[in-house]
Amino acid sequence: MTAPYEHDDATTGPGRVVVIGTGLAGTRIAHRLGERATLIGEETHAPYNRVLLAEVLAGTYAPEVIELPRATGPHLRTRAVRIDRERRLVQCENGDEVGYDTLVLATGSNPVLPPLRGLFAPDATELPGGVHAFRTMDDCLALTGAVTDGTRAVVIGGGLLGVSAARALARRGAQVVLTQQSERLMERQLDPRSSELVRRHLTALGVEIHTECRVRGVGVVEGHVRRVELHDGYVLGTDVTVLACGVRPRTGLAQAAGLDVRKGIVVDDALRTSDPRIRAVGDCAQHADIVYGLATPALEQADALADILTTAGSTTTYTGTRTLTRLTLPHEAGPLDLAAFGETEALPGDDVVQLADATRGTYRKVVVRGDRLVGGVLIGELATVGALAHAWESNESLPADDAVGAPLLHLLTHDGGL
Numbered sequence: 001m002t003a004p005y006e007h008d009d010a011t012t013g014p015g016r017v018v019v020i021g022t023g024l025a026g027t028r029i030a031h032r033l034g035e036r037a038t039l040i041g042e043e044t045h046a047p048y049n050r051v052l053l054a055e056v057l058a059g060t061y062a063p064e065v066i067e068l069p070r071a072t073g074p075h076l077r078t079r080a081v082r083i084d085r086e087r088r089l090v091q092c093e094n095g096d097e098v099g100y101d102t103l104v105l106a107t108g109s110n111p112v113l114p115p116l117r118g119l120f121a122p123d124a125t126e127l128p129g130g131v132h133a134f135r136t137m138d139d140c141l142a143l144t145g146a147v148t149d150g151t152r153a154v155v156i157g158g159g160l161l162g163v164s165a166a167r168a169l170a171r172r173g174a175q176v177v178l179t180q181q182s183e184r185l186m187e188r189q190l191d192p193r194s195s196e197l198v199r200r201h202l203t204a205l206g207v208e209i210h211t212e213c214r215v216r217g218v219g220v221v222e223g224h225v226r227r228v229e230l231h232d233g234y235v236l237g238t239d240v241t242v243l244a245c246g247v248r249p250r251t252g253l254a255q256a257a258g259l260d261v262r263k264g265i266v267v268d269d270a271l272r273t274s275d276p277r278i279r280a281v282g283d284c285a286q287h288a289d290i291v292y293g294l295a296t297p298a299l300e301q302a303d304a305l306a307d308i309l310t311t312a313g314s315t316t317t318y319t320g321t322r323t324l325t326r327l328t329l330p331h332e333a334g335p336l337d338l339a340a341f342g343e344t345e346a347l348p349g350d351d352v353v354q355l356a357d358a359t360r361g362t363y364r365k366v367v368v369r370g371d372r373l374v375g376g377v378l379i380g381e382l383a384t385v386g387a388l389a390h391a392w393e394s395n396e397s398l399p400a401d402d403a404v405g406a407p408l409l410h411l412l413t414h415d416g417g418l
Helices: 024-036 050-058 137-146 160-171 192-204 252-256 295-310 385-394 400-404 406-412
Strands: 017-020 037-040 080-084 089-092 097-099 102-105 109-111 131-133 152-156 175-179 208-210 215-221 224-230 235-237 240-243 247-249 265-267 278-280 285-287 324-329 336-342 351-357 362-369 372-379
Touching: 017 024, 024 037, 024 295, 050 137, 050 160, 080 252, 131 137, 137 240, 152 160, 160 175, 160 192, 160 240, 160 324, 175 224, 192 208, 192 324, 192 336, 192 362, 192 372, 265 278, 324 385, 336 385, 372 385
Parallel strands: 017 037, 017 102, 102 278, 131 240, 152 175, 152 240, 175 208, 265 285
Antiparallel strands: 080 089, 089 097, 109 247, 215 224, 224 235, 324 336, 336 372, 351 362, 362 372
16 A cells, blocks of 8 residues: 555545546546546547557557547647646647646656667667657557568567567568567566467567577668667668667656656555646556556556546545456467466475476466465466466465365366356
């Protein structure tokens, strides 16, 4: 639990609500509040589900398919440039000033741009030609226009975003090389064995993968990046280079307004910032020292805040999210489905139950600490993920006879699935 910031009675009741940010969290709140909420976002596109951008890049969905339900209140397509806390105004790039009683910051996150030699010319602020982040619909559409059959593409970063981008580019016919600095793909979510299955699946799609591989710099020819230089001196030729090196909370607006900002914008269990009239949710928010940067926590925070702002005397609080990662990697021979949650690698003294079928390419593993399920990973068969996730999220004691493994083995089989 995070202690609330002190506030006075004048801050109760939402009054005029302004939401900055048109991602999942901001749009959800504006939709829930209806006409009472004014939504401000700088993207020209209708609000969309950022989680599905890789499916747009892969050609699975058209951009309009991933649009979010539209809020009924005003929607200003402009950038918020300043918060005047004294006058309770949001000043916008187009000159508009929007008054608020409650302000919600859902500003999201920015892609991390690695410090690569040659990436930026002196005094340059724009990425050179051929280099793309993969964060917005504009990024996605630019990549779509740049890739045809045989295009050489280098993806820098082998986390969830990099794996998704590499798979999508391969499906568009690109010749893809994926570079990952750590020893395995998706190291934050997967254990070594499950990561290896993902690697094999990408390789079967034609993706060339280099792990334990640090990118040193890029080579620019006539304003366009044509080479990616690795730390060992090896050079990759490229037409398109994708930066998938993670994200960091977008906190500049909050910081300039004097709010408490650490890794993200610090909030309590009511999603309140150090200014009680300003709340923060989603990728930009730091709750109980955690910045999640994932869709599920963003939506849970948005729903909690919407309840707080729409229900008189609401006792709703946000106490944190236990996150589960799901990913599907399509292939002509059949998709690879993946789910991971909690701690996928055991500590000394933990119990581990594993089931693997090399022929079918399936792998299931759960980690038990004491009498609690603390994590698991499933590859290739997700019928049991509902039951496992419920046991993990509830954080309740497993049955007493679990010492012999029967209940967990039951959860790992189809009979235990939902």
